[in-house]
Amino acid sequence: MTAITAKRTSERAARPRRRRRRGPSAYAVLVGLAALAGIMLIPFVVVVFNALKTPEEYTEDGPLAPPGGLHFDSITDFWERVGFGQVLLNSALISGSVAILAVLLSVFNAYALGIGRVKGRMWVLALLLLANTLPQEALVYPLYYLAKQVDLYDTRIAVIIVFTVIQSAFGTYLLSSVLGTFPKPLLEAARIDGANRWQILWRIVVPSVRPTLSVLMVFFFIWTWNEFLIPLVFLVSQDNQTVSVALGVLQGQRMMDATMSSAASLLGLIPTVVFFLIFQRTLARGLTAGAIK
Amino acid sequence: MTTATTKAAARTGRGRRERLAYLPYLIPGLLLFTGVIGVPFLMNIYTSLTEWQGVGTPKWIGLANYSELFKDGEFWASFQHNALIIVGMAIIPTALGLVLAALLTDLIDRHFGPRVASVLRACIYMPQVLPIVIGGIVWSWLLAPDNGAVNELLKAVGLGSLAHDWLGDPNTALYSVVGVMVWIQVGFPLVVFMSGLQRVEPSLYEAAEIDGASWARRFWHVTVPQIRPEIFVVLLWTTIAALKVFGPIYVLTKGGPGGATNVPSYYSYTNFFDKTDVGYGSAIATVLTLIIVALTVVFLRFQGRDLEEDR
Structure with a gap:
């Protein structure tokens, strides 16, 4: 005291x-x-x-x-009953793949829109914003139907593809505005040195926005980890389910007694608390370092 | 200077070729976007104009689903429930977050130091860290009728007569859900508003204080106007989230008891996958989409006008 x-x-x-x-x-x-x-x-x-x-x-x-x-x-008990190790792995695999792929896709899109200033870019950006506010309810049935047609129903790949696109809408929007202010002389200098567009992207543009990219990656990881509706619809077999889906389905069936329910809650919340502690610093650092000087 | 160069370049043929050269980088994004969002979105609108069980050929029925929707009491009820969910997810958390952010920044930080303020903020933010479904599971268990923690707590403090089947009684189910949503949501506006308040010049508060303005007046005339942009964004974001609410309803009540907590999102889900009335479900989803898009446009307009007035 x-x-x-x-x-x-x-x-x-x-x-x-x-x-x-x-x-x-x-x-x-x-x-x-x-x-x-x-x-x-x-x-x-x-x-x-x-x-x-x-x-x-x-x-x-x-x-x-x-x-x-x-x-x-x-x-x-609970761990063995739901095969929680597998479920945890599924969540990590799906969220991790989406984080990487969606950032990659956002970088490509933003390179064309922000630096390339491709014609009609305002329309593309407006469309992407729209996609970001669209309720997933309006997409879920057609996606479910299409996934069945192409034999991707109940696969983690399908969920990865869908969320890569959904998350990259926000990423493209943010990165395009960041890259829109990218200093042109830097690009000119690289071009005079004989670098082609691909090399400029990887050696000049990506390194200078790396902090923003890592923040995006963290966001995408956490957002995908927390998703429920689409994974619930797509992942029916227990071997493919994510943490939220596995726990949500068990809860929905009212199959758990009180202590098991709290064990489930505890196991469900531990990973996210861990992420929170790990990522907190990346986020704080990244947001301040986000601007290009 | 840079804009001048680009404009000059755009006028020449070289500039146009330049821009075209970036097009390949956009192709994977456009293809994936078309396949995952564009086509499904249009398919959804199409199926909303048909009668379809998910197998076989959809039967074209024009706007019949929508006119049925218009007469469907369950559909209107689900929107009324959603209005209350918006109160619980957007309005109460924003108002509460605003007051708490002002108290933490203006009073606690200055009187007791920033560390006390940030610890309190972290505690209130904690539920936001949970996946929303896990938060729902925690509460459905806390609110359980037989020896759930909430009822036991009430008994322990001598209010046993208030013990209740919170989620199972149609009269309290929706309010219980709203309460859970406030617990989940309040941390989000708080954190956004507190970071917004960092911008505010401390001298503004000091000047107001010297003038003898009460805390309430400072709150209303200094704090709120200063972080108006944040308030707009948070209200829009949380209202849209409330319109899309699905996970908490799924784990807390499954829309029950007797549809007392049904919301459009959950209603469309049951039409898709339980009743396999895909056309009708699509119509609900389309209406929900229209509302969300309209709301976004209105908010952005308001925000734009607000910013212009400030200038």
Whole structure:
């Protein structure tokens, strides 16, 4: 406590502007916000508590009591029941492929639109924006039908292709505006040195927007990881399902008891919390480095 | 200078050839886009004008699906439910996020230091990290009627009489879903608004404070006008997300009980895959698309006018 107070005092000393009287209302606001933060976190705590309980413990003590010990039974039960390793791998494979392919496609599109200034580019961009706001409900049945026609139904490839296109709409839009401001003298200089367009793209353009590309990659990865409707429709066999689909389907069938349900929730949320912690810095760094000087 | 060069280049034949040379880079994107979005989108409009079970040849029936839709009470009800979902996913989170962002930036950050503010922000943002389906699963279990955590909590604090089958009772199901959506969504506007408020000159607040403006007045006359662009974007983004809501409905209620939480998105899904009334489902999806596109255009207009007035 003293340490905290000391620290605060030193912080306040460092910033004279902050040296102000904290009225009782400021404390009231702090307490209120801390309570709100607590409420937001309670569901997470309850999930962790119950994922670590045995079913007997749950029926005896109810959902609010902390677990008596660490029981990983319901977690391993659930893991084996859905083949969670495979499901996790599917999600990683689909999201990872989409992140890479969609960024690649966005780079090609944006190179033609932003630097090449291809005729009618405003129309292309407007179309892409439209595609981005389109509800997937308006695409899902025809896509399902077409996938069946070309034998891609219930394959991860189909989901990868669909999301590569959907995500690249946003990527193209963003990158085109970034590349629209690309310094022309740099391109001229490279051309005089005898570089062709392909070489200019990979040696000049891509390196200079790399921070933006890595931010896009993170976005695409997380967005694809969180997708539900199209993967739900496309991936019917358990071997192909993503984390969200596998858990959503089990939940929809009302087949889980309480501890297994919380184990499922815990396993579903751990990967995303991990991404959040890993990617947080990329995002913060990338967004500030996004502008080309 | 650069624009002058490009314009000059465009006038010559060399410039036109130059531009054509970039065309190959656009071809894979255009082909994939046509196959994955363009063709399916047109197919959807076509099937909405037919009667089709998903197999065999679609039978052309013109606008019959739409006129049926117009008379379908379930369809209108699903839109009313969606209006409430918009309140829960867009309006409440935006309003709440605005107040919280202002409190955290204006009061907590300045009185208790930026670290306290960023810890509180992270806590409130946490649910946004979850895939929305997982958030739904967490809550369907917390809200379970027999020894679900919410009911147990109510019993523990002596309010056992309020314990309820939150998602199973048609009277409370929709409000429960709205509550869950607020929990999921509020972090998004908060984070966007807080980063927007970084732009605001601290001297503006100080000046207002010296003039004796109350916190509420500072909020209304300094904070809100300063981050108006962010408010527009967040409202548009979250409203569109609310119109597309599917995952949470699927895991929380499956549109039930008795259609009490049905939304257009889920309604089209059941028509596609449960009732195999593909034509009717396509008509619902097309109406939903029109609404979303119209909303986007209106918002962008408003935003454009707003920016011009500022200038």
